[in-house]
Amino acid sequence: MNAIYSIVRRDLLLAMRRLSEVLALLFFFVIVTSLFPLGIGPEPAMLRKIAPGILWVAALLATMLGLQRMFAVDHADGTLEQMALSPTPLVLLVTGKIAAHWLTCGLSLVLLAPVLGIQFDLDRSALGVLMLALLLGTPLLSLIGSIGAALTLGVRGGGVLLSLLVLPLFIPTLIFGAGAVQAQIEGGSPSGHLSLLAALLVLAGFFAPWATTAALRIALE
Amino acid sequence: MNNRVINWFKFASPASFYPVAGKLVPLFWILAAVFGLAGLWISLFVAPTDAVQGDGYRIIFVHVAASWMSMFIYVVMAAWAAVGLIFNARLSAMMAQALAPTGLIMAFLSLWTGAFWGKPMWGTWWIWDARLTSELILLFLYVGFIALQASIDDPRRADKAGAIVALVGVVNVPIIYFSVIWWNTLHQGASVSLSKSPKMATTMLWGMLLMALCFWMYSIAVALQRARAIMLEREAHTDWAKQLAQVGA
Numbered sequence: 063m064n065a066i067y068s069i070v071r072r073d074l075l076l077a078m079r080r081l082s083e084v085l086a087l088l089f090f091f092v093i094v095t096s097l098f099p100l101g102i103g104p105e106p107a108m109l110r111k112i113a114p115g116i117l118w119v120a121a122l123l124a125t126m127l128g129l130q131r132m133f134a135v136d137h138a139d140g141t142l143e144q145m146a147l148s149p150t151p152l153v154l155l156v157t158g159k160i161a162a163h164w165l166t167c168g169l170s171l172v173l174l175a176p177v178l179g180i181q182f183d184l185d186r187s188a189l190g191v192l193m194l195a196l197l198l199g200t201p202l203l204s205l206i207g208s209i210g211a212a213l214t215l216g217v218r219g220g221g222v223l224l225s226l227l228v229l230p231l232f233i234p235t236l237i238f239g240a241g242a243v244q245a246q247i248e249g250g251s252p253s254g255h256l257s258l259l260a261a262l263l264v265l266a267g268f269f270a271p272w273a274t275t276a277a278l279r280i281a282l283e
Numbered sequence: 284m285n286n287r288v289i290n291w292f293k294f295a296s297p298a299s300f301y302p303v304a305g306k307l308v309p310l311f312w313i314l315a316a317v318f319g320l321a322g323l324w325i326s327l328f329v330a331p332t333d334a335v336q337g338d339g340y341r342i343i344f345v346h347v348a349a350s351w352m353s354m355f356i357y358v359v360m361a362a363w364a365a366v367g368l369i370f371n372a373r374l375s376a377m378m379a380q381a382l383a384p385t386g387l388i389m390a391f392l393s394l395w396t397g398a399f400w401g402k403p404m405w406g407t408w409w410i411w412d413a414r415l416t417s418e419l420i421l422l423f424l425y426v427g428f429i430a431l432q433a434s435i436d437d438p439r440r441a442d443k444a445g446a447i448v449a450l451v452g453v454v455n456v457p458i459i460y461f462s463v464i465w466w467n468t469l470h471q472g473a474s475v476s477l478s479k480s481p482k483m484a485t486t487m488l489w490g491m492l493l494m495a496l497c498f499w500m501y502s503i504a505v506a507l508q509r510a511r512a513i514m515l516e517r518e519a520h521t522d523w524a525k526q527l528a529q530v531g532a
Contacts (some may be wrong), residue, residue, distance in 0.1 A: 209451055213444050218434045226430050229449060230423040231455050236461035241466065262458070273451055280443040 063138075064129065065150040069158030070165065076135075083131065084166050088174055091124040095178045106183040114243035116193065121171050121196060122203065122232050128167040129207040130161060130221055133232040133278065137215050140186035146282055153275045159273065160208045161200075164183075168200030184247070191246040191256075198259040199239040205270035206231050212277035234262060295374050297514040298523040300364060304507045304514075311507065315500035322493030330486045333369060342400040344490050348498040349393040353421060356386035360428075361453035364446035374510075376442035377517070380447060381510040385502050387425040393418055413467040417460045424452045438517055 077084055098116045098204035099109055136142040136159075145155045175196050184192065191209045214220040242255035294300045326344035333340040360382040367375035397415060398408045409415065428448050435441035519522045 098344045132409070150314040151412070212445060213431060217431070218436075223427075223430055223434055224468055226423070230420050230427065231451070233420060234455075234458050237456070237466040246467050258462075269454075273447060277444065283440060 065154050066158040066161065069155050070162045073159060073162030074165060077162070084170065086130050087124050087167060088170055091120050091171060091174060092158065092178065094120040094123060096181070109182045110184060110247060113179060113184055113188075114240040115245070117175055117178060117182070117243075118193065118196075118240040121175070121200065122229070122236060124171060124221070125200065125203040126225055126228060126232075129204075129211045132163050132208060133215050134211075134213040134220075137281070143282055144277065146279065147263055149270060152278065153271050156208070156212075156274050156278065157271045160204050160274070163208070164201045164204040168196075168204055171200055172196040175270075183199060184243075188243055188246050191252045192243045194256060195239045195242040195252070195259060196255060198263055199235050202235050202259065202263045202266050202281050203232060203268040206235075208274040209270055209277060212274045212281060215278070215281040231236060235259070236264070284308065295370075295372050297374055297377070297518050298521070300374055301511060301514050301523075301527075304511050308504055308507050308511070311500045311504035315497050315504055318493050318497035318500055322490055322497050325486060325493060326490035330490050336404055339400065339403045342396050343487075344494045346393060346396040346400060348391045348495040349396060349489055350418065351495055352498045352502055353386055353389035353393050354390060356382050357421060357449075357456070358453060360386060361449040364449040367442060368446040368450075373442075373517075374514075376446065377513045378506065379385065379445065381506045381513055382440070382502075383425060383429050383432070384509070385505050387422065387429065389498070389502070390422040390425055394422065411467065413460075413464040416463045416467070420459055420463070421456070424456075424501050428452070454517060 098112065102108060102112065105196055133142060136145070146152050148155070172193055175192055179189045179192050207224075207228050210224050210231075213227065214224045217223060238255045238259045242252035242259070244250045245255060294303060320343065326341055330341070331336055350512060360379045362380065363375045363379040366372060394415070397418075401410070402408050428445055431448055432441045432445040435444055513526070515524055
């Protein structure tokens with residue numbers, strides 16, 4: 063537990079020292095979502111209808127852009143190898159890194175989303191569900207994405223490859239996440255979708271760090 | 284008993300599997316041709332014209348077989364990848380690598396023939412039906428696997444990384460499938476129902492089964508042939524491969 067905490071603390075500290083990277087990611091999220099009304103038109107009814115999907119797809123893309131940096135810097139300066147050699151199980155350290163990635167990238171998306179939701183004329187209850195769905199969904203994206211990030215470590219054309227590998231696996235998260243908000247807007251209950259998101263989160267929380275660890279060991283061979 | 288186990292493991296070495304695969308390939312080609320000719324004959328000449336869909340329904344004979352193969356090959360590929368990862372066996376990983384392009388082609392063929400079938404029957408090339416969507420995602424998974432393997436230069440690392448992708452994919456396939464079904468039932472009202480199939484004439488069923496067998500045999504033949512090429516390419520530095528070049532086999 064101590065090891066996870068110290069990794070999270072270290073990664074957060076590093077992220078704070080290079081704040082521009084995190085901010086660039088958040089502005090990417092803002093810009094992408096702002097492009098859609100410009101392309102589609104400003105009718106509030108239409109915007110309300112497309113809002114959940116667009117906000118979620120933008121969150122997916124923003125998370126994916128952040129994934130490339132999850133292990134790359136540590137791999138480049140050799141820190142990752144030291145982590146693999148340390149007496150602490152690598153899977154704990156990996157869990158810490160995933161948690162730190164979510165805290166820098168996912169959590170800020172969650173906090174930013176309601177502001178963007180207002181642009182799309184969502185009401186308060188829908189904004190609440192959007193935040194809750196993102197709160198459950200973004201850690202899931204970080205977990206699944208970490209597998210792809212570890213696999214594409216130091217590989218030619220890693221960025222594009224990462225999106226090829228990870229985006230199809232993000233589809234269930236997208237469906238249930240956007241579905242929850244959609245259900246709330248249409249007057250249904252979002253609890254089914256949120257439960258499924260939570261179930262996927264538990265599943266991925268257990269398995270993904272192991273898969274990521276295996277992938278990292280392959281990359282470090 | 285012990286003897287037999289050893290015999291099986293003997294073929295896990297490329298040097299001993301290469302000639303065996305060479306003998307098996309023509310056999311499976313012949314079987315594919317026989318099943319294919321019989322299947323085509325039944326499906327084009329014997330099977331009756333469908334009362335509702337006319338002759339257009341005959342796409343089913345290619346479409347269904349391709350869809351089955353695309354899904355089945357992914358599972359087989361993941362199984363080979365798992366064996367390769369667990370036993371650290373070179374040949375298993377080569378088999379997984381050899382199967383991937385065939386699976387990709389099958390998934391593509393399934394979508395393509397589906398579009399050709401959909402246009403005259405439903406009046407549209409594409410609908411966001413659960414089955415179509417999950418087949419499309421399967422195509423993406425194949426592309427991811429092939430792209431990752433192609434971009435890693437070290438073959439051993441490519442094998443292992445590909446194996447992890449295939450295994451993660453195979454765990455995700457059911458999740459993706461059910462999520463797409465739920466998404467579909469939420470978003471679509473009464474549209475075309477693909478799941479209610481009308482009763483099929485026996486000859487049609489035979490045609491479909493024969494075509495499916497033909498696709499099976501074709502896939503095995505092509506995968507083995509591709510595995511042979513991969514073996515030669517990767518083992519080019521070894522003695523047995525060099526001897527092969529001298530003999531000219």
